[in-house]
Amino acid sequence: MSEGTAQNGSTGGKLTAGQFDLALRELELPTFAGVVKRICQAAGGGTSPATLQRLTDIVACDPALSVRVLAEAARTCDQPPGDIRRACEALGLEALRTITLAGRLLGDDEPAGGSLSGLDYVGFWRHCVAVALAAERLAQRTGLDAAGAYTAGLLHDIGKLALEQVVPKTYRRVLEAVQLHVGNIADYEAGIIGIDHGLAGRRLALRWRLGATVEHAAWLCHQLAQVVPQSLREHALLAKVVNLADTMVRARGIGFSGNLTFPRRPAEMGAELGLRESAIDEVARAVEADLRERQALLGLLDGSLSGGDEAMRLANAELGRMGRRLGLQVEELSPAAGAFERLRPLLAALTQQQALDDAMLRLGQAVASVVGELAEGESLVVYSLEVDGCGLLAMRHAPPQTPQWRTLSCELAAGQACPPPRPAMPADAIIEFSNRLLGDLADQTGWIEPADSAHQAFVCGRRWVGGVVYPARAGRQVRARRTLDHLAEPLAAMLAQVQARCAELRLGEELARAAQTLAGTQEALAEQRVLSAVGEMAAGAAHELNNPLAVISGRAQLMRERAGDDDARRTWQLIADQAHRISDIVTDLMEYASPPQPRPVAVDLHALLRQVAHDFSATAQATSPRVDISVAEDAPPVWADPSHLRAVLVELLQNAAGAAGSSAPRIRLAARMDQADGNVLLMVRDEGCGMDASTVANAFTPFFSLQDAGRRRGLGLPKAKRLVEINRGRIWIRSQPAQGSTVYVELPRADDGLDRGLEPAPPAGGDQTPRSGGRNERQDVEHDPGQDQPHRPGG
Amino acid sequence: MRAKSVFTTGEAAEICKLSQQTIIRCFDSGQLQGFRVPGSKFRRIPRPALIKFMKENNIPLDGLDNQQIRVLVVDDDPDIVDLFVDVLQKDPRFEVAAARTGYEAGLLTQQFLPDLIVLDYMLPDVNGNIVCKAVRENPELTDTRILFISGVVNPAEIEKLKQAGADDFIKKPFNIEKVVERIIELVES
Structure with a gap:
């Protein structure tokens, strides 16, 4: 099967497990x-x-x-x-x-x-x-x-x-x-x-x-x-x-x-x-x-x-060609055997685990042996309704060609998954159903000519599970129909059994995926719970700590005023400053755990990036790296809280400067439109020491810092991540040891944000929820132009 | 500095350098004109009446102009209270009183009639914003400024405090010079 046909299903461009099964044949x-x-x-x-x-x-x-x-x-x-x-x-x-x-x-x-x-x-x-x-x-x-x-x-x-x-x-x-x-x-x-x-x-x-x-x-x-x-x-x-x-x-x-x-x-x-x-x-x-x-x-x-x-x-x-030729010869020889002889191994095969298409292949061969030799250009089509919960799987059997497979969207399969039970179905309804099905098959595959075809439905219990369409040539049809009538019931039972097994497989897989999604959601929930506990604790700690810190700082300030010499004054000032620093750490932790609600507006990146870089350079030391800005011409405004975005960029610049040390001369700050999904991508690149994979994986964990103890408290990146996420964005890092790091921030563009209004992001739901849920892994769907709706984060 | 328009008997006593008892006697005998706060027995003396009284009795008017800023510090942490008292008492521009609970703060506010209250948000008995509301509902205290001071900074709560009538908010720990500057700014505004 070529890539093209594998993708032609009724599920909008995605490959289903059933289609993949077919692809595995070849x-x-x-x-x-x-x-x-x-x-x-x-x-x-x-x-x-x-x-x-x-x-x-x-x-x-x-x-x-x-x-x-x-x-x-x-x-x-x-x-x-x-x-x-x-x-x-x-x-x-x-x-x-x-x-x-x-x-x-x-x-x-x-x-x-x-x-x-x-x-x-x-x-x-x-x-x-x-x-x-x-x-x-x-x-x-x-x-x-x-x-x-x-x-x-x-x-x-x-x-x-x-x-x-x-x-x-x-x-x-x-x-x-x-x-x-x-x-x-x-x-x-x-x-x-x-x-x-x-x-x-x-x-x-x-x-x-x-x-x-x-x-x-x-x-x-x-x-x-x-x-x-x-x-x-x-x-x-x-x-x-x-x-x-x-x-x-x-x-x-x-x-x-x-x-x-x-x-x-x-x-x-x-x-x-x-x-x-x-x-x-x-x-x-x-x-x-x-x-x-x-x-x-x-x-x-x-x-x-x-x-x-x-x-x-x-x-x-x-050797490969020889093998394939041999395979074809076997397929050519097989229809020669008699119908019931065909049926015996067919039914015996039922005990083995079998894929749907294999079962249909055997079924086709069995029916072919009943119908007799097919003339040039004639074909026999076996179909199974309800494959992968949608549409219909059809197989064309026309030796000496190799079998062909097609999944079809079928109005009947979708709208009338269970045709009325056979005895209760009036003859004209059966005929109409049959005609519509033949029409659908002919329209979508071109394999059959409805007027020249006979149709044998396979009904198992009360369910129409599939059928076979074969050339209706005068003389042969009556005999074939009689034999097929005898065969229809065991064939239908076999098809139903294989279908049931496929459905069971599919359900198992869907269940596992649902469980994954659930686990992801639970993980996100647990994280939320931990964060809210941390927030509460930090708020309590802030209250308990800031009183003594105020006394320490206040007393130190008073002592500084009374101190006799500069040395003593500096010492008292240091004590006061350190008290303020402890207080800042607690405040940071509190803001990390429960950040303020964003108030998003359209933010012009050209102006913001220049402003942030300017402020950064103004406070930087002589050894600090230079900041180069490049904003693509087509970079649209983003939809975010400007104070949050500024705080994020300041954290990222500080982090980049910390990683660069005194050896790297510059940090690059860039913004461009992400053509794949229409979001805006910000990049902060340093030429510093870089990180290995496990450091990258932990970079957003609070207090995880590889920098010298006491230099930074390790809340910078986690805080930046929180702020980006509450603004409906994503943040991630790409880095290699000794090759510098790039932090990417993806944000929705402003015209999208206006459509969505000011509401905070609803929890992601439905089938688009990322499997691993939360953290920085969103399921990312990149669409071909002209296909479906573009997928947006949090949508 | 802001000129007071109405004085308590305590304040009048201080300005005139007399005992509070003397002022009360003069008030009750009609020598010193004034009124009682409706619904209570508290005596109040309007500024013109006090000036008239001082002139009639040859009391120098210096006391009226050299008024100190009266600051009431309310915090349940005695070390914080001590710190404020130490800072403000040394400074001749201030007169300080201190309270440890909301209840105490309410009582003292009535008696001390502060120009400004330094108010801790979390008090053992009531929340700071209740004290704040009570002060704002008292017509006698319309000129009293309220400066909140707290270890917890939650933007939403600060907003609520401002709505309840707070004039400003300062986070603990603080820079003493800035707090003093701010107190003066608020009282003079």
Whole structure:
């Protein structure tokens, strides 16, 4: 399926889980050329156990290849092995070699100069392997199955690769959004594509039957612990290990994951698993060494993708074509078998977990065998009503072409989800329903000609679940109809059962998402509660502290007047000043916890930025950095409380100056329009010491300060964040050690604000609520021009 | 400095350098003209009547012009009260009285008739703004200024205090010079 068709649904540009399932039919995850080469070399070394061991090591370094090996093992073994090592053992040397050769190489059909999506494959690979290695070592220490943990770690992010392959162009937008806004890639995937990599990984694991270990690792390790159902507790423990491994690897900055949030510290997560902090550190160090070894094994040390030569690609492509031809031949031969013989395996398949499209494919084949050979240009269409809660999924069966799939919006499916029960439905109503459905199908797909088609509906219990449309040629139709009449009921039952399973899957996923949203809301609520408690406490403390402070300061002032010499006067003045400073800290804390209500107006950034920079320079010392201002011509006024905005900028400038020290000559203060969503973006950039990822993640935590003790009290950035947020804005930081930091402030433009009036932001609600709720992660949806309404913060 | 138009017997006694008893006797005998506050027995002497009385009895009029600013400090924290008393008592421009509760403040306000009250917002018995309202409802105290002083700065509460009749607000801890300056400014305005 091309990216275009995958996106053509009835859900407004977003990909549904059902459409993703369809895309998985044709998806081949690409492998590193270097891996293929090494396997060919290793496989040449005879049939000894050592060779198999070496081969297994190489396979276990590549997520895509591991997926294929697991899927093949699941297909051919009675007892699907849950991890890569056992799968390799079960398949043997020859099969591994064939699987490796039959795959697609990375960069195969991408244009020169990199992938369509812009995904850093090597970085992604480093992340996956590092997580696998960490999970393996953590599992050893916690007494869990190490091989399973390795597999789970290696494949925990496989959904990213799958999404990136299915919708490369859209994925590029996700990666761009993550690049700009520091957040969690899963939120951007959900926002921009429609499904996140956790869900994608789970669907992939289900379809390719990779086993419970991978399925739950891909899915559960991205979920909150409290969302995990009781029945999955065993897997939840493994998911916790993978989650910890992932956090450790991300905290060390190994590879690319796209998630820049750190909701919990590794030490805290380790404690839940009974691991000491020192143990986690040991594992992390060991992983870095292990990872270097793996890189050397694959020849990836220079970080490049190359390593496979042209001949290998050709052989690979040839093998792939052979495989596909074989597949087609099997499909061509199959309709020859008799109808009831077809039906037997069909019904037997019901006991297995099956995807809707697979079921429809089998159904199509069964019906085709009844209807008889289709002439050139004729096709048979199987449809299922109510896929993903909306529309209709149709499949065109017209050998020798490969089956085609389409999701359609269907008036009948939406408006008449449950057609009247069969006996109660008058004949003319059934005919009308049937005609409208054929009309819809013909209009939207062009696959059938209603006048020349016969229609067999599948009704299970009292529900119309789907049906089949086939060419109605004289002579053949009567016999076919009679046979189909017999078959209709078991076929309908089968379709209904598969639909029910799909709905169950979908509901489970929706439930998990709702629970995530709820957890996010709860987190925001808890934060609000903590803040209000802090506010109350600070107000109480202010009252209790300011009286003695007033006495200290007042007495010191009196003593200063009486003091005989300058030294003594300076000392008394110092005492008075310090009393005022303590009082200011308490006041700051109070204002942080319960800031004054904003009174927004349209604020001209040109004037405000100049004013703030001027005031800053006026009070700055000789060593302070210079402030350069650049405001884009098209930067519109913002809708904010000017005193709040001024306070924010002063805090950010002070923070930048503090980070710069005396070594950096300037701070850049810039403003421009954010073309993506029409908001205004302010940037404060310093050329100072920069911050590592965990410092960035904690930068907005009160009293978290890496600067010299006593210089700043660490409330500057948190206060700025509070003020930005109560003005309906967002604030975030991008920084690299030794490369300076940039603080971004995004604010609504003034013409939007006027529409919304003066009311404070209502709590975000509905399906647009960010999953992680609160903090600085808003779900960010970037729309194509001309698509839907632009999404606004807090809207 | 603001000239008072009506005096209590205590104030008149001080200005004339006589005992309060003498002034009361002269008031009651009609030698010193005046009136009683409606609904109470408190005696009040209008400025012209006092001047007439002083001239008739050859009392120098200096006392009338050299009036000190009368400041009532109300705070439940004795250290704060002491601080104000220390600062203001040293300064010949001021005369100071102090109260620790709202109740005490009410009583003293009647007797001392301050030009300005330094009022702590949080008193043990009543809130500062109730004292403030009571002062504002008393017609005798229309010229009395109220300067709130508190450790808690909440813009909404400050707004409420101003509505209740406060003239200004100063946050604890404070700069003594500025507080003194402000007291004088408020009284002279």
